[in-house]
Amino acid sequence: MKLLRRAIQAFDDRTGLVTAMRQIAMHPVPPGTGWSYVFGSAVMIAFIIQVVTGTALAMGYVASAGDAYQALGFITNNAFMGSFLRGMHFFGASAMVLLLGIHMTQVFVMGCYKYPRELNWITGVVLLVLVVGIGFTGQLLRWDQIAVWAVVVAAEQASRVPVIGTPLARFILGGNTLGAQTLSRFFAMHVFFIPGLIFAFVGIHLLLVLHDGISEPPVLGEKVEPKTYLARYHKLLAERGVPFWPDAAWRDVVFGFAVVVAIALLAWFAGPPRLGPPPNPSLLAQDPAPDWYLLWYYAALALIPHGLTAPFIVLAPVIGILILLIVPPLWNRGERHPLKRPWAVAATIIVWLVVGTLWLEGIKAPWSPRFEAKPLPVAVIGASSGPVYRGGVLFHTKGCEFCHAVSGYGGARGPDLSTIGDQLTREELTSRILNGGYNMPAFASILRPDELTDVVAFLQSRSVKRSSPAQQALATH
Ligand code: HEC
Known part of the structure; x- marks a missing residue:
């Protein structure tokens, strides 16, 4: 025991890491941060699950058009715990998207993005885009009929965009048609490029959390004014602040643990998405449904009038992201309490209602062929x-x-x-x-x-x- 303590002390003398960790753990945070603050750390935990299970999956995976499908079949059916691993990776991704949606909603509704935390909101929106991108690229790696067709459809839609359509489709496919190079490209994006960016932005995001401090729960009538906010915030911390660990962080630990258990249970009992038949480019008869978190967007594409699809497919997400990036940071002062921000709350509810309705339509998918139709009596x-x-x-x-x-x-x-x-x-x-x-x-x-x-x-x-x-x-x- 004494030896261990001396070893830690010696390590800290040379690196300062232990002291730094202790300071982070003990730094004062505002009182009263309740369960609504746990979602950010839960997204992190889901991401860590993705890194671990993804690395393990990559060891058995072969990113080649000729072998990917077999390799995945081997992982699923023969490799030790392979099916469980794929399940963890799939439900981990689902959890990440879902928790991210909740985290953003909570941050938005409670006005946590206001001064001085605007940059944190912006890095968060960048992370949202990256997470959707990593999900989309990951789906293709399944390399079965449905995954391949989902990407073909995406590329076809992208190619209809005025002016930049063709280069955009070529960028997605890595050429004029979907083939071996598409898989290599998606693999590189999925395991190197996007994760690298996510690590970087999570790093910045966390640094900003430490630098600006966790936002205090909003109080009715207490307005954010850049001139006075910091003084008030630091006074609050000095007078009534509580140490991050354990007073606030224990909830993160409990919730994070529950997330891990839920993902593991789903992976074990529901299993990974079943592999469809191998890709067959000559067979159009497939329902190119994306994974559930993008289903609502495909539903929107299927439901809007055809003339509008081309502008919609790229413009709508670009405008949506720009609004997310710009509008909240512009409204960076004033009331934070949801009861004093009816428009912000209404906008949130509308967005969720629209996404939810489209999502249900996407599940029913009246526009996609019904391959299970029975012969006519x-x-x-x-x-x-x-x-x-x-x-x-x-x-x-x-x-x-x-x-x-x-x-x-x-x-x-x-x-x-x-x-x-x-x-x-x-x-x-x-x-x-x-x-x-x-x-x-x-x-x-x-x-x-x-x-x-x-x-x-x-x-x-x-x-x-x-x-x-x-x-x-x-x-x-
Ligand atoms: C991939 C889906 C699909 C398949 C398969 C398909 N159709 Fe159609 N069909 C449509 C759609 C969509 C329309 C509506 C008009 C359009 O899009 O041009 C249509 C229109 C029609 C119409 C005109 C209906 C009207 O009210 O004007 C007839 C007749 C028809 N299809 C017959 C057939 C027959 C017979 C077959 C099989 C040999 C067939 N379709 C296969 C999608 C399909």
């Missing part, structure tokens, strides 16, 4: 042999049903075709199927002429007369 087709029957079967096997519903069966990506026989002529139907449409593939090279005739016969038989008993009743009157 004979009762729906209305014939058990002949062209109408064959057409009804083709309607399923050729994938029309993924996008079109008939009498309640099928997807909602394209219009409901239950009564299309009343609306389009045979020529119109034929031409539509051969040529496709804005969001419908052309089937000219997919259907044989006799198959086309059958499908058209089937569609022509879709009329109000036989769509539903209620409609039949209407039609016969």
Whole structure:
């Protein structure tokens, strides 16, 4: 024991690290910082989990287009604790995004970004962008069909942006098409470039926390004025400050521990996202859904009118980030208490409502094809042999049903075709199927002429007369 103490003393004499740590641990913080202050450190802890599990995963991973999928399959199915590790990494990422969202909301609502902590807010927004970037690049490393298509879709959307579209898409893909170089690029971004930046910005962020001090809980009517704030803050610390450890930090420890346990339990019981089929560039039939934290944004892209997609895809996030970067620091004085800042609170609630609604839409995804659609029953087709029957079967096997519903069966990506026989002529139907449409593939090279005739016969038989008993009743009157 004595020896240990002497060793520590000797180490401290030469480095000063122990004293520095002790000072950080003991530095006074404002009284009354409660549970709402734990989220920042929890994001940190989730990030540390990502660094540890990510390093371990990288040891088994091969960043090559030919081997990545197998390597991941090996990690998941054969490597010791490999599936658990992937689960930790996935839920760690999810926790990081979620906790970051909560941390930012709390900082914003309680006005903690006001003088003198504006720079801390700004580095925080930079960290948000980096975290989304690391999540997006990480998804591709799964290198299965869905991951690959999510990136293809992103690049395609990016390429529609006026002026910078093509270079932007080339930057994302690392070339004109998605291939081996895309994987190398995403891997380098995911494990070197973005983590390096995150380390740097977390460092600055924490230094600023130490330099400016933790914000005191807001008090109604107590306004922030740059001229007087620091004097008041230091007086508060001198008179009623409590040591950071243990008075304030014990909550961080408890919550951080709970976060680790929750991530581990989810990783163990829910497991990592299942690997889809291996990537197959010739197979468009995949639902390119991103991981859940970007799902709301894809939903927004799918829901806005097509003409607007191009400007929206890049402009909207850029404007959003700029607003986040600039607006709070400009309002860096005045009241901090949420009850005195109704607009700030309303804006926060609106943002969360919009994201939440879009997110739910993203889960339902009415715009993406339903690959699990079941074959049409004979009762729906209305014939058990002949062209109408064959057409009804083709309607399923050729994938029309993924996008079109008939009498309640099928997807909602394209219009409901239950009564299309009343609306389009045979020529119109034929031409539509051969040529496709804005969001419908052309089937000219997919259907044989006799198959086309059958499908058209089937569609022509879709009329109000036989769509539903209620409609039949209407039609016969
Ligand atoms: C990837 C989804 C998708 C697939 C697969 C698909 N369609 Fe479509 N279809 C659409 C969309 C979306 C429209 C709406 C108009 C547009 O985007 O051009 C449409 C329009 C139509 C229309 C015109 C409907 C109207 O009200 O004007 C017909 C008819 C049609 N599709 C038939 C078919 C048939 C038959 C097949 C299979 C051989 C098929 N579609 C496969 C998405 C699809």
